[in-house]
Amino acid sequence: MKNNYPNFIFNETYTQQDFSITKLSVKEYDTCVFVNCDFTETDMSLVIFLECTFIDCNFTKVILKETCFRDDSVFEGCKMIGVYFDQCDTFLLSITFRNCILNYASFHGFKIKNTQFMECKLQDADFTNADISGVTFDQCDLNNAVFQNTIASKTDFRSAKNYKIDPTKNILKKAKFSHDGLIGLVDAFDIIVS
Template sequence: MLGLRFDKCSEFLFSASFTHCTLNFSSFYKLKIKKTKFQECIIQEVDFSETDLSEAVFDRCDLKDANFDNTILEKADFTTSYHYRIDPDNNKIRKAKFSRDGLAGLLTKYDIQIK
């Protein structure tokens, strides 16, 4: 599934979970999708701007070039996901979970090398 516009869906009773999906170029702009589960998905170049992803689980997902801008990620779990770039100053990440290997994705804007 490429380029899906979930942001055009009615939020009334909207809920979804994704397993083994390719969601590249899709948009979740401004949706409230708390506790959504993404399992083993390819989620490249997806727009999560201003989305409420509180307590969402990204289990073994490829988030290359996904856009997180003013996104609520409180208590979200990214521990097994990779290629994400999230600016902690521009998103709410209180109590979100990340692996040590994923820390570089939180520090991208500083243009530093982590070894």
Template sequence: MNALVIDKTFTKEDYKTNRLALAEYDNCTFVNCNFTEAYLSDVNFIECTFTECNFTNAKTKNTSFNTVTFNNCKLLGVQFTSCNPFLLSFTFNDCNLQLASFYQLIIKKMLFKNCNLEQADFSKATLTESVFDNCNLKNTAFSNTILLKTDFTTAYNFSIDPEDNAIKGAKFSKDGLFGLLTKYKISIS
């Protein structure tokens, strides 16, 4: 059984050098910590907050993120696909998620606010009722993705094929309609 760590704050820790202890972290706060290429396999994070942390290429095999919030974090290339899918839920505020993969994940009602999601992969994911608030979705992959009631009203630079994705009830602004027509290579003025 993993150790249990409750209500603890970790500041400026370097987990690239010193591996994070295999444990269940409940209601913990991590501030300005370095998780670059860190091994987080089999670690459980429950109701934790990460602020200004760097997770670039962190290893997340069977990692649990249950009601976790990321604020102003760098998560380049993180393979959320390998996380434990049970109770997987997170919120991203002002984060850089370039090249992150959410392939085949069921992540309903997720909030991505002011995030850079360039070249992220949401192929075959379920994002029902999620919100992309002021997010850059340039070259982000949406293929066979369930986007029912997903809010793209303030998202930009996206290209979503309505014939290849389930978008019933999804919300788009008039300015964003071009992102639904990209594959047709038409000119809109």
């Protein structure tokens, strides 16, 4: 449903669009769906996405300076390697990630409270100085993810795997861990658990 506002699109579906060639035409998308779209190296700076869904999209080297994701924008099956989410606008930020590849993504110094990561690969992701309070890492692979001065209060790591978090260098008040996952907390102490 297109409207007469040149910088606003509502309830549109984009399928197999190559936005690396044809740039985003407007600055605000509301309740739009993007399926199998390529955003490689696309400059999405200052674009606002309200309640949008991205399915099987490629975000390689995308630029997200002051980009807004609000009203539960959802990413499903997306390739988001090396994306600097820490450049996004945090005001009313609301994102859910399902089955995404977020390896080398940066959340450095970013506030992503209560975000849902479900069955995602977050290998080598950077959560340094981030506030991930209330975040759920459901069935996520956090191999080599960096947690340094991270606020992880009430964060749910129970089904996450391969993480190493030094409890002396992060805030983990009321964070949730499985018995098997406790090994990732004691790794910093160079002790052997058998």
